[in-house]
Amino acid sequence: MKPHRKVGTWTFFRQWLKNPLRVAAVAPSSAELAAAMIAELPDDVTRVIELGGGTGAITRALLEAGIRDEDLLVLELNEELHAHLHLRFPRVPVLLGDARELPQLARGHGYLEQGPADAIVSGLGLLTMPHPLQRDILKAAFACLKDDGVFVQFTYGPAAPVADAVARALSLQVRRGDFVLRNVPPATVFVYSRIRG
Numbered sequence: 001m002k003p004h005r006k007v008g009t010w011t012f013f014r015q016w017l018k019n020p021l022r023v024a025a026v027a028p029s030s031a032e033l034a035a036a037m038i039a040e041l042p043d044d045v046t047r048v049i050e051l052g053g054g055t056g057a058i059t060r061a062l063l064e065a066g067i068r069d070e071d072l073l074v075l076e077l078n079e080e081l082h083a084h085l086h087l088r089f090p091r092v093p094v095l096l097g098d099a100r101e102l103p104q105l106a107r108g109h110g111y112l113e114q115g116p117a118d119a120i121v122s123g124l125g126l127l128t129m130p131h132p133l134q135r136d137i138l139k140a141a142f143a144c145l146k147d148d149g150v151f152v153q154f155t156y157g158p159a160a161p162v163a164d165a166v167a168r169a170l171s172l173q174v175r176r177g178d179f180v181l182r183n184v185p186p187a188t189v190f191v192y193s194r195i196r197g
Contacts, residue, residue, distance in 0.1 A: 029054065029123060029183065033154060034061035036178040036189045037121050040152045045118040047071045049106065049144060051099045051137075052123035053085045059092065062121070073111045075099060099124060100133075102140040116146045122153045126161040134166045142170065142194065151192040152177075156185045162192065171195045 029037075034057050041048070048067050053059050053074040062072055069091040076082040082096040097105045099122075106112045120141050126134055141151055151172075155161035160174055167174060177189030 029057040029154070029187075030180065031057070031061070033180045033183040033187050033189075034058045036180050037152050037154060038062065038065050040150065040177050040189060040191050041065075041119050041121075042148075042150065047114065047117045047119075048073075049102070049111075049117045049120045049141075050074045050122070051102070051120060051141065052076065052125075053094065054081055054123055056085050056088050058121055058123060059085065059089055063089070063092070071114075073106060073109065073117070075102060075105065100136045100140050103143045106144050112144065116149065117144055118146055118149055120145060120149070120151045122151065124153070126153060127155045127157070127159065131163050131166050134162055135169060138162060138166065138170055138172065138192070142172075147194060148196075149193070152189065153192065154180075154187045154189050156187055158188060160190055162190075167192065 037058055038061050046067070048062055048071065050059055050062065050072065053076040059072070059074055063069065072092050074085060074089070074092055074094045075097055076085055076094065077096070077098055079096065082094060085094045093109055093111065095105050095109060124137065126137065138151070145151065153161050162174070171194060172192045173195050175191045177191055179188045180186060
């Protein structure tokens with residue numbers, strides 16, 4: 001195991017102990033889960049926003065997949081995890097803030113000056129959130145996405161992470177992606193997009 005992975009795992013676990021409802025998992029995402037998330041991005045993807053960067057497992061995978069530092073925007077609510085990401089990825093814009101305020105934060109940073117993102121990947125614990133909070137986060141996210149952009153979310157267990165009523169209210173369709181057994185805990189990837197026409 002690489003040294004930064006050990007540090008990241010301990011940092012993540014410590015934050016989970018402090019606030020298990022806010023930090024959705026007990027361990028960082030696995031390489032297999034990161035790969036499953038990346039596989040759901042559009043073929044021509046160049047600009048990506050990541051919600052809930054955690055310790056950077058998916059951030060690293062996005063960069064390795066060819067997303068340029070300046071074309072990736074990472075949002076993290078937890079101050080210690082934000083500081084960890086800032087140190088680990090010094091050339092990537094890493095913002096401290098709430099996903100409900102994504103449009104304001106992205107505009108304030110200047111990210112949206114180049115246009116909306118092609119995709120958003122999310123490690124937020126949407127499944128455990130109240131429906132109004134889910135709605136506010138998804139509404140903010142899709143305000144930063146191209147019309148044909150995708151919102152890629154992983155969750156633990158078989159249930160879709162966004163309530164059907166929330167998806168309907170926002171005119172979103174959902175598709176189930178891969179189930180990743182080699183993650184702690186096992187996870188399923190879901191892809192949300194706007195209903196066209």
